[in-house]
Amino acid sequence: MSAFAATFSDALSLLAHFDHTVLEIVALSLQVSGAAVLLGTLIGLPLGACIAVGRFPGKTTLSVLINGMMGLPSVVVGVVVYLILSRSGPFGALGMLYSPAAMVVAQTLLVVPLMAAITRQVVEDVWARYAEELQVMRFSWWDSVTTLLHDCRHSLVVAVLAGLGRAMSEVGAVMIVGGNIDRATRVMTTAIALETSKGDLALAIALGMVLIVIILALNALAFGLRHWAMRRYG
Amino acid sequence: MAIFPLRISDLRYRPNGREVLAGIDLELGDEGITLVLGPNGAGKSVLLRAICGLVQPSSGSMAWGSEQGARPEQGVMMVFQRPMMLRASVLHNVALGLKPLDLSRRERESRALAMLERIGLADRAGDSARQLSGGEQQRLALARAWLTRPRLLLLDEPTASLDPSASAAVERIIREIRTDGTRILMVTHNLGQATRLGDDIVFMAAGRVCEHTAVQPFFARPRSEEARLFIQGELPWRMRFPGA
Numbered sequence: 001m002s003a004f005a006a007t008f009s010d011a012l013s014l015l016a017h018f019d020h021t022v023l024e025i026v027a028l029s030l031q032v033s034g035a036a037v038l039l040g041t042l043i044g045l046p047l048g049a050c051i052a053v054g055r056f057p058g059k060t061t062l063s064v065l066i067n068g069m070m071g072l073p074s075v076v077v078g079v080v081v082y083l084i085l086s087r088s089g090p091f092g093a094l095g096m097l098y099s100p101a102a103m104v105v106a107q108t109l110l111v112v113p114l115m116a117a118i119t120r121q122v123v124e125d126v127w128a129r130y131a132e133e134l135q136v137m138r139f140s141w142w143d144s145v146t147t148l149l150h151d152c153r154h155s156l157v158v159a160v161l162a163g164l165g166r167a168m169s170e171v172g173a174v175m176i177v178g179g180n181i182d183r184a185t186r187v188m189t190t191a192i193a194l195e196t197s198k199g200d201l202a203l204a205i206a207l208g209m210v211l212i213v214i215i216l217a218l219n220a221l222a223f224g225l226r227h228w229a230m231r232r233y234g
Numbered sequence: 235m236a237i238f239p240l241r242i243s244d245l246r247y248r249p250n251g252r253e254v255l256a257g258i259d260l261e262l263g264d265e266g267i268t269l270v271l272g273p274n275g276a277g278k279s280v281l282l283r284a285i286c287g288l289v290q291p292s293s294g295s296m297a298w299g300s301e302q303g304a305r306p307e308q309g310v311m312m313v314f315q316r317p318m319m320l321r322a323s324v325l326h327n328v329a330l331g332l333k334p335l336d337l338s339r340r341e342r343e344s345r346a347l348a349m350l351e352r353i354g355l356a357d358r359a360g361d362s363a364r365q366l367s368g369g370e371q372q373r374l375a376l377a378r379a380w381l382t383r384p385r386l387l388l389l390d391e392p393t394a395s396l397d398p399s400a401s402a403a404v405e406r407i408i409r410e411i412r413t414d415g416t417r418i419l420m421v422t423h424n425l426g427q428a429t430r431l432g433d434d435i436v437f438m439a440a441g442r443v444c445e446h447t448a449v450q451p452f453f454a455r456p457r458s459e460e461a462r463l464f465i466q467g468e469l470p471w472r473m474r475f476p477g478a
Contacts, residue, residue: 101397132288132422136311137382138334147330151320233321 010207021203026210029187032174033167036107039194040163044112046157048119049145052127059129063120069113074106078176081106087178098179103187106173111163123148154229155220165215209228235372236299237385238264238417239283239310245294247280247441254280255291256441262386267408267418267464269428269449272438274462278421282388286312311384315391317375324349324357324374331378345466349377353407369400376407380414387411389420393427425465429453437461451474 012076051062083089085105096102126148134144148175149156171189178185180194188207195204240262245253255277262268270278281475283289285296286303298306320327329339330347337345351355353373358366363374372392379387389408393401401424408431412418421429428449435452437444437460445460454461 123265130318132283133312133314135288136286137331137378140334143333147320147333151322154321229321233362234319 001186007201007205009021011205014202014206015209018208022206022210024183025186025188025191025207027216028100028185028212029168029211030190032103032162032187033102033107036111036167037160037164037166039104039108039113040115040167041160042106043105044163045149046145048116048121048125048159049149050118052120053141053144053148063117065234066113066120068116070117072110072113073172074110074170075172075176077106077109080110081173081177097177098181098185100185102177103174103185106177107167107170110170110173111167114162114166114228115159118162119149119152119156122152122155122159125153154226154233157213159224161219161222164218168215169210237277237306238299240386241295241297242285243295244280245276245284245296245360246292246424247289247351248292253441255284255294257442258294258411258441259270260436260443260446262417262419264385264417265412265415266433267412267420267431268436270419270421270435270438271423271425271428271461271464276438277440278318281389282312282419282421285353285386286310299347306385309332309385310380310388311379311382311386313318313372313375313379313392315394316327317371319363319366319374322363323360324355324363326423326443327363328334328378328381331381335382341476342410345381346377349381355404357381359446365399369396372396372400372404373407376404380407380411381418383414386417386419389418391421391423393424394459395423425453435462439464464474 048066050058051066081102082097085094085102087092087097094107127144130148130151131144134147139147167191171193174180174185174187174189175193178190180186180189180190186194190210192207192211193203195201195207240260243253245258245260246253250284258277258281270281270404272278282363284291285401287310296305298304306341320330325343325346328349332342332345335342347356348360350359353376353392355366355370355377358370363371366374367452376389376392392408393404405427408418408420419432434446434448436446437452437456437458439458439460444460445452445456452461453465458467462469
């Protein structure tokens with residue numbers, strides 16, 4: 001029990017003293033996951049809305065495929081990105097492997113299906129109610145997509161948060177394509193895994209606490225924003 | 235492209251084998267307000283949807299203008315019983331009607347604001363559209379349609395579930411739209427409204443037009459048995475849904 005308390009005490013001490021290693025790892029995690037979620041938002045939200053509004057052959061198959069890819073194992077994505085970015089791969093010349101950019105690519109591939117699937121469901125429900133009126137107003141397909149995305153913006157915060165949660169808590173893919181290199185590609189999840197295996201539980205717990213606080217704070221912010229928006233716009 | 239006269243001939247709509255429109259013949263001239271009356275399930279709303287292209291008829295034809303041709307790309311608008319209200323301001327919702335046109339955002343909002351002045355909602359321009367009352371939302375929907383200067387405006391029970399004063403406000407706007415030169419085809423269940431607003435009545439039952447006549451003779455001397463019973467509030471079930 002005393003060892004457990006001591007580890008916790010050490011973890012809190014690291015946080016209280018703004019430990020440089022902790023801050024560096026947290027900053028890189030936020031940069032990588034933030035960039036992945038930004039790219040995921042720019043790709044996944046329009047993609048999901050296009051599938052919801054579009055009428056094309058294979059729409060159901062594509063929807064099932066996107067839904068299925070929500071549970072894509074991150075290590076599989078890691079291996080695929082590794083093969084693509086490795087020296088002998090099609091993008092090997094870019095020299096991106098074992099860099100934060102490679103981690104962003106891997107996390108983006110993980111969050112896009114998740115964000116697209118949630119967006120498709122949200123937009124499809126609203127499209128069912130608005131379709132006739134938008135058609136009567138002669139809205140083009142693209143105008144309908146942008147109008148619906150704007151109208152669903154408060155609900156789509158959930159899609160963005162889900163993507164952020166997936167990106168920040170992911171270990172396998174970033175470990176494979178980033179290599180968990182100290183001061184270069186080490187992020188919170190890979191650091192927690194490494195420090196736990198080394199027995200440095202204080203650093204692992206400190207990083208774990210930061211991870212939980214960040215995710216809770218973002219969720220609280222999103223909840224508050226959504227609550228305010230619902231009162232403001234109905 | 236000329237829209238009127240609109241000639242509908244033997245229009246049928248039969249989804250899943252159920253006859254919803256059973257051979258509609260109707261001609262609309264270029265002015266006035268035509269009220270579509272009839273019991274629930276008569277096919278009134280489906281007729282409006284067929285006219286504006288939301289449902290594809292199984293057979294029959296619609297001739298727009300002097301030439302037998304396709305539905306015009308512009309000039310036909312429809313306002314629904316429960317209009318769409320985006321999670322945005324009143325001004326944004328009205329200006330939305332102009333989005334497909336090649337206008338700057340400033341121009342769209344300027345025209346939308348002028349329209350809000352006309353319908354008495356300018357002071358609510360910045361409010362959320364979803365916070366408006368039912369009557370105000372219906373006025374907003376009419377303004378959104380009016381803003382596009384349609385030649386033909388289809389209204390599907392725009393005053394259903396509104397109180398008398400809200401209905402009166404909506405009726406005032408409908409009259410103004412008509413005065414502005416828009417032809418109106420409107421579905422209603424309100425017989426009082428039909429006498430106040432309509433120039434002529436199309437009475438439908440069981441997917442057919444039973445009669446199309448001026449308002450006064452329709453109420454004074456209905457030609458069909460269905461219309462006579464409907465006015466008296468006694469239309470029997472078998473006449474509403476012959477297949478039932």
